[in-house]
Amino acid sequence: MRRKKSTKTTTQTSSSFPCTIEEFKETIKTALHHNPDLHLQDFTIANRRVLITYFTYQINKDQLNSMILRTLLNSQKPWDHNRIMNEIPIGTGENQSDSNKIAEILCKGHCCLYVEGDEEAVTFLIPELKSRQVGAAENESLVFGPQIAFNESLVTNLNIVRWGIDSPDLKMEKLTVGKMISTEVRVIYLDNLANKENVNTIRQRIEDLEVDDAMDANVLGQLIEDKSSSIFPQLLTTELPDRFLYAIKKGKVGIMVDKSPNVLIGPTSLFSFFESTEDIYMRWNMGTFIRILRLFAMMISITLTPAYVAALTYHYEVVPSSLLVSLGKSRANVPFPPVLEALLLELLIELLREAGARLPTKVGQTMGIVGGVVIGQAAVKAGFTSNILIIVIALSALASFTAPSYLMGTAIRVIRFPMILLSGLWGLLGIMYGLSFLIIHLLKLTSLGRPFLVPLYPLTLVDLRSSIFRLPWPWASRRPYSNEPQEIKRFSRAKALEKKDIDE
Structure with a gap:
């Protein structure tokens, strides 16, 4: 969270240049608390002493030996x-005149050269970059489209973005977050396309942060979003480069954080969390069907179990008579009221999901399948629950997993619990209370100052074709108005619809 400025606990020792090698050594050692991994070695070249200092495990030894030491000693x-x-x-050399600054950047993969009696030291950035190889996404799987994902290396992620958008208009602003541990952050957008107000809002919120460090892109997103107390994320998180690049090309702004495999996209809307780039790679009618299916699944996940509880508690008249007999037989031996029965099963599903996610992959899959089947059957035979409720709970859980965004899917699953409690207290009226509160909350929610329910509120009919629906490409000649990009037109629709034979 944001907080007032506090004095650093690290020792602030400043040296004045020029100084002797011994004085410089003592200054750097004191600033870094006599770290045992700090390497300091001096040479005498042409009757002048030269000191080189670095952290042994943070620099590239090949560059150090071949480019720096060999040049110095020869x-x-x-x-x-x-x-x-x-x-x-x-090409990464910089003159330094502040020993505190030198001590700080030594921790980031720099080495420092100082000639005794000189007015300034020189630092070179030669980090030993350790990161996993670029591979397939683990949390956002695709059938069609590129299969690579971002990793923890900011350099690698920036290369992927530059490879995907090789345009001089692509801007990557460098910012720093963290008073105790500084972390590099990049704000990425197309200069001729992105709305300047969105860019300035993101830049201002990041620059105004006063935190010890930004651990991950998800943490940074919670720090700069409009309402951090909301259960809904207001910035889209993804690990897929193609989804990130597609958003940038629509005029949105991206945020990258060093050491984080996830990136942020803003401003965003509720419907963006149910979109996938896979919809773009499919035929337009298939993509539209799947998008509508995801939105329908969200409503099913939120309301199906509460509707079951409300019907069995207060509104038997809404259940068909043929189904009512089956429900009565199924619940004949269940000692709990429907609301408690539903909450117990929902909690069981969440326990199985969390256990499967935390266990190793092969064991986790087995745990989810075997645990669900065995515990479900045992619960029915023991009379703790009914067969029909197990079907209802399973459908609700499956519906929540259709959301491409893991954060949004988790938010939907959490919302089910208060909805079940409201349905158990007041029946269908309680469900209406819950849905009304949810809609009011979404209407008040914003993303970087933009309405979260756009294009439904405010109503923008022309943007429905790019959010809820997916029209054929010749009809998608304009970017969404809700992003307010500098250039609305993508291409000429008349030329896209024009068909020519090869002899023309």
């Missing part, structure tokens, strides 16, 4: 910071 002329900058063949 020269018989005296060195100074100007000659180091001009003759050592690394």
Whole structure:
């Protein structure tokens, strides 16, 4: 959370240049609390002492030996910071005159060269980057489209984005978050397309943060979103480069955080969480059907179990008589009221899901299947629940898993619990109370100051074709108005609809 500025607990020791090698060593050691991994070695070249210092496990040893040490030791002329900058063949060199700054960047993969008696030191960024290879997405699987996913390396992720959008208009603004542990953040957008107000809002909120560190993109999203107390995420999180690039091309703004495999997209709407780039790769009618199916599944997941509880508690008259007999037989030996029975089963499903997610992959899959079947059958035979409720709970759980966004699917599952309680207290009237409160909350919610329910509120009929529906490509000649991009037109629809034979 945001908090007032506090004084750092690290020791602030400042050295004045020029100084001796011994003085510089003591200053750096004190600033880094005498870290045992700090390497300090000095050489005498042309009667002048040169000190090199770095963390042994954070720099690339090949670059250090071949580009820095070899160049230094093969020269018989005296060195100074100007000659180091001009003759050592690394383009990441920077002159430094503050020992505290030097100590800070040594922790980020820099090495430092200081010539005794010189007015400035020189630092080079030569990090030893350790990250997993680019692979398939684990949380957002696709049938069609690119199968690669972002990883924890910011350099790799930026390369993927630049490879996907090789345009000079692509801007990647560099920001830093964290008072105690600074983390690099990139704000990414198309300069000729993204709305400047959205860009300025994101930049201002990130720059105004006063936190110790930003651990992950999801944490940063909670810090800068409009209403962090809401159960609904207001910034879209994804690990898929194609989804990220597609959003950037629509005029949205992306956020990358170093050491995080997830990226943020904003502004976003509720319907964006039920879209997938797979809908774009499919035929338009298939994509439209699947999008509508996901939205329908969301309503089923929220209301099906509460409707069952309300019907059996207060409204037997809404149940067909033929089904009422089956319900009576199924619940004949159940000692609990419907609301408690439903809550117990919902809790059981969540326990199985969480256990399966935390166990190793092969064991987790077996646990989910075997645990669901065995416990479900045992619960029915023991008279703790009915067969029909197990079917209802299973349908609700399956419906919540259709959301492409894991965060949105989790939010839907959590919403079911208060809805079940309201239906148990007041029946269908309680469900209406719950849905009304939910709609009012969504109407008040915003994403970077933009309405969260767009294009339904405010009503923008032309944007329905790109959110709820997926029209054929020739009809998708304009970008969504709700993003307020600088350029609405994608291409000429008249030329896209024009058909020509090869001899024309």
